[in-house]
Amino acid sequence: MAQIKVPVVRNILQANDRLASENRNRFDEAGIFVVNLMSSPGAGKTSLLEKTIDALAARMGIAVIEGDLQSSCDAERIQKKGVQAVQINTDGGCHLDGNMIQIALDSLDLSQVDLLIIENVGNLVCPAEFNLGEHEKITMLSVAEGDDKPIKYPLIFQICSVLLVNKIDLLPYTDCDVAKIRQTSKQLNPAGKVFEISCRTGEGFGPWLSWIEEKVGEHRKIRAGAAVPPQADSH
Ligand code: MG
Numbered sequence: 001m002a003q004i005k006v007p008v009v010r011n012i013l014q015a016n017d018r019l020a021s022e023n024r025n026r027f028d029e030a031g032i033f034v035v036n037l038m039s040s041p042g043a044g045k046t047s048l049l050e051k052t053i054d055a056l057a058a059r060m061g062i063a064v065i066e067g068d069l070q071s072s073c074d075a076e077r078i079q080k081k082g083v084q085a086v087q088i089n090t091d092g093g094c095h096l097d098g099n100m101i102q103i104a105l106d107s108l109d110l111s112q113v114d115l116l117i118i119e120n121v122g123n124l125v126c127p128a129e130f131n132l133g134e135h136e137k138i139t140m141l142s143v144a145e146g147d148d149k150p151i152k153y154p155l156i157f158q159i160c161s162v163l164l165v166n167k168i169d170l171l172p173y174t175d176c177d178v179a180k181i182r183q184t185s186k187q188l189n190p191a192g193k194v195f196e197i198s199c200r201t202g203e204g205f206g207p208w209l210s211w212i213e214e215k216v217g218e219h220r221k222i223r224a225g226a227a228v229p230p231q232a233d234s235h
């Protein structure tokens, strides 16, 4: 009988959801668009951040929260790009949660930030279970990992708004079938978008960057609307 265990799990997730919604309120008050970037280790999350920052930093304020078991390598890579970055070390923990984000936010000056990217711990399983207060979840899969991952780890592919299929420059050297990834993810998540990219060559970045810019624009309008009476052209 699972009668004893089930309520415990539910309490953890409920407590997390409460913290996540506090985070969300904070983001919305500041008019910041927030994404939770998830993938297995080595799919290219930090490379995506570097390329995205290079392309967008002149047009918007960007901050990054990095989640890793140990080390601050990734936050250091991001800081070299001249944007604010905080590193969370989970000390063996395999996902970020709402409380960790709340603590990390104290180290960021959100006043000039339009886009906050949270890079989750590399793991295709439990990061999908924990809301952080983000507006959208992004899942990344590299073609080197194989086209069977959406079938084996469905939840993370089900709940994302965008699936980034990375390392398409490696396609000639793998047996990965991108059409199969698209087909499975369409079945799991009919409304989700799929962008094929290479963080190494920059191929395919246009649609991804446009999507981010559009979302940031929508959230800026929410901020403008909350701060001042609605106006025609406000930014
Ligand atoms: Mg990383």
Ligand code: ZN
Residues within 6 Å of the ligand: 093, 094, 095, 126, 127
């Ligand atoms: Zn975990």
